[in-house]
Amino acid sequence: MAQEQNEGVESNAQEDLTQKTIDTLEIDLNNELAEEHEEEHTPDVDYSQLSKEQLVKLLENELAAVNGEGAKPALLKKAEAVVREIRPVLDQIKLSDREAALKAFVADNGDEDGFEYKYDAETQRIDSLSREIRGLKNSFYQNQEKEKEKNFNVKTSLLQRLRSLLEDEGTRETDASGLKTSWEEFKKIQDEWKSAGNIASPHNGTLWATYNALIDRYFSNRNIYFELKELDRRRNAELKAELCEKVEELGKSLENRLMSREILNEANHIFEDYKHLGPAPKEDQEKLWQRFKVALDVLYDAQRGQFAEQKKSMQENFEQKAAIYEQIVPFTTYNSGSIKEWNAKTKEIMAFQDQWVALKGIMPREEGKDLSKKFWASLKTFFNNKGEFFRQLEGKREQNLELKNQLCADAEAILETGDDNASNTQKIIELQKKWKGVGQVPEKYKDTIYDRFKKACDAYFNQKRAKNKEVEEEFEGNLKKKTDLIERIELAANSKDESSLNLLSAFKSEWSSIGFVPKKDMQSIQKRYIAAINTYVSAIGQLSTKEKEQAVLESEVELVRDGGDSSRNLFRKESDIRRKATQLENDIALWQNNIEFFAKSKTSDRLKAEFERKINTALSQLEDLKHQLSIIQEAI
Structure with a gap:
């Protein structure tokens, strides 16, 4: 019996040493995974070559994958990495779209004052999907932290139950029934401990040490269960050997594929399973751990080699971007009094920005962060200087406001005369032309001054239209005549036996004799007439295809000669x-x-x-x- 107790003490000491080794490796693994997450390289995809629709589809697929898999960490981080890589591409798309809209606005209005721009649906959708993915990731890790806190309370409670069980074992005399009840409670505590998830790392080692110490005390106090403990350890040894094989298989798979975040995640999950298994027999414990550690080292050695290549690429990327930055530094002191020159200089600096954005990949963390700040600060300085130049043009808008007020007064004076003769009409038209030639006014007066001028012009022409009501009625009568004629042409086309060139000429003559129609119906009635003539010509059997085309063409020409709008x-x-x-x-x-x-x-x-x-x-x-x-x- 004393020998068995000594073996138990030795086994417990070996378990304590092994557990400390596992805890140490867990910290190292977490640190390496954190570092890898910080230096995670950009996926080898050129997102700048994708259209907006393709970017929307890509983000929708990432979001669907995250939702479909229950927000697994690997998928969440992958989706967030895609969002991070798309961000500069989206910024460039926004900038390009806005610049294009601004150019069109300046071309129409002379400058960019009053320019407003709203991004299209695809761009807004990309923003929305990006925010949703980030929200899912943040929510996931917040829930993990809450779960860890909950697990800490659960495990603390389990330790108290285990202490109570040990105290009961030491203060009462047990029989077979009592031993069975105690064992069942002990196994229940073990199962609940295994079911409880991870907790915050500062408490993890302490809880594990306390848990293992109480477990050892329990088995030391209950030598009757020593054999059961040894059986459990042999089973643990088999399970740990299987986990070693899984990690070794991951290492062998590197012969056919590159090291990736997914492989490390899988290895980390296997490590979690290994850590939660109980101890193996003392003669196998260290061997199994060394085997498992060697298999992990293969993976991390491959990762370190890959990092070395990435660092080389990062340095090259840094040097190229530094050269671009040096070329835009002179732009920060640029000055000119010409809009054209400012716009030309803007194109030059935007070309350098395009080069910067086109260089994909990451840079060394601190140096890259500092270089990026200086680059974007230089761009901001240039555009601030440009904005100051255009703000000085605001005084010109006040002059334009005075000119437009005078045009409004002139239009209102003509309206007050009540005379809508040709001379006054021409004056109103001239005022409208002058209005178009005057530039922008201050934004707060833009609508009111326009409404005033439009109101005066509309009132004049409404007054003129009221006097021309009889003419409009005549136009309506002509529209009815032309509609009746088209219906007769269509009816004649359906009766192919009656179709002839003579009748076609008669139709054309009758059409030419009818006067004007209302302007709003002009295009529609002409289109219907041409369509009816085409149908009628097609129905004339004695004409060849060439002659029919000739007849249709002549009809359209005659329509233009008669004042048509075709x-x-x-x-x-x-x-x-x-x-x-x-x-x-x-x-x-x-x-x-x-x-x-x-x-x-x-x-x-x-x-x-x-x-x-x-x-x-x-x-x-x-x-x-x-x-x-x-x-x-x-x-x-």
């Missing part, structure tokens, strides 16, 4: 015909040139005949196109 279509047709004619002329020249190189033979004679046939066909088509072009040119 000249834009004719311009498009003219462009298409010129393009086709040019292509035919190029083909004819090429074919004629090729004929000269044919040798005298039966084969070449056949080829020559084929090319001559193509040339004759093309010449005929070219003649038709030139005829169509002459018809269109007469109208436009």
Whole structure:
């Protein structure tokens, strides 16, 4: 019995030493994982080449993966890393979109005063998804901290129960039933301890040391369970050997793949399982631990080698960005009195910014952070100086306000006369042209001054329209006549037997004899008329396709001559015909040139005949196109 107790004491001492080693390694592993997280390199993906829709899809996939897997740490960190890499790309997209909108605004208004910009839906969606992913990550780690605090209370309570169990063992006389009850309570405490999750690292070693000390006291006081303890240790040895094999397999897998964050996470999870297993037999305990540690060292040696390569890349990236920074330093003292020169200088500095953003990858932490601050501070200084220049232009807006007030007064004076003759109408039109030529006014007067001028002009033209009501009624009557005529043309087109060129000419003459229609109906009635004529021409059976096209074209030309508004279509047709004619002329020249190189033979004679046939066909088509072009040119 004394010998068994001595063996138990030796086993306990070995377990204490092993547990301290495990606790030490856990701290080292956590430190290395934290350092790796801090230096985590950018995934080898060029996000700047992706469109906004692709970036939205990428973030949606990352968010779906995180939600689908229950917010695993590896997936959360991967998603957050993607968000971090997309951030500068998104900033560049925002800057580019805003610059493009600003350029368009300046082109329309002369300067950027009054410019407002709202990012499109895709850009806002990228921002929203990024915030949601960060929120999930923060929530996950906050919940982990709360869970650790809860686990600390649970484990503290379990230690108190274990102490109470030991005190009861020492103060009462146990029998078989009592031993069984005590053992069941002890195993229950063990199971609950294993089920409790991690706690904050400052308390972890103390709790584990206390727990193991109480466990040792329990087994020392209950030698009857020594055999059960040895069985449990042998089982633990088998489980630890299996965990060693898993880590060793991860090391072997590096022959076919690169070291990654996922591999380290998996190894860390296996380490957690190893740590929570009870002790193995003392003759196997240290061997198993050394085997497990060697397998872990393989992984971390591979990681350190990979870090060395990353540091080299980080230094190269730092040197390239430092060169860009040196080139933008002179911009911080730039000054000019010309908007054009400021805009040209802005393009230059934006090109350097594009180069900076295009250099992907991380830099050494402290040096890179300092360089980034200086780079963006230089950009900010340049744009602050530019902003100061444009603020000095604000005085010009006050002058523009005085000019526009005078234009409002002139328009109101014409309105008060009550006379809407041609001279006054021309004066109002001239005032409107002058208004467009005056630049921006101070923002707070922008709407009120415009509303005042518009009110005066609208009142004048409304007064003029009221006197032209009879003319409008006549236009409405003409619209009814043209609509009736179109319906008759459509009806005649459906009755193909009645279709003829004579009747087509009659329709055209009748259309030309009808006067103007309301302006709002002009385009729609002309489109319907052309469509009806096209349908009618198609129904004339005795005409060839070429003749039908000719008839339709002549109808459109006549419509333009009569004051229609379809000249834009004719311009498009003219462009298409010129393009086709040019292509035919190029083909004819090429074919004629090729004929000269044919040798005298039966084969070449056949080829020559084929090319001559193509040339004759093309010449005929070219003649038709030139005829169509002459018809269109007469109208436009």
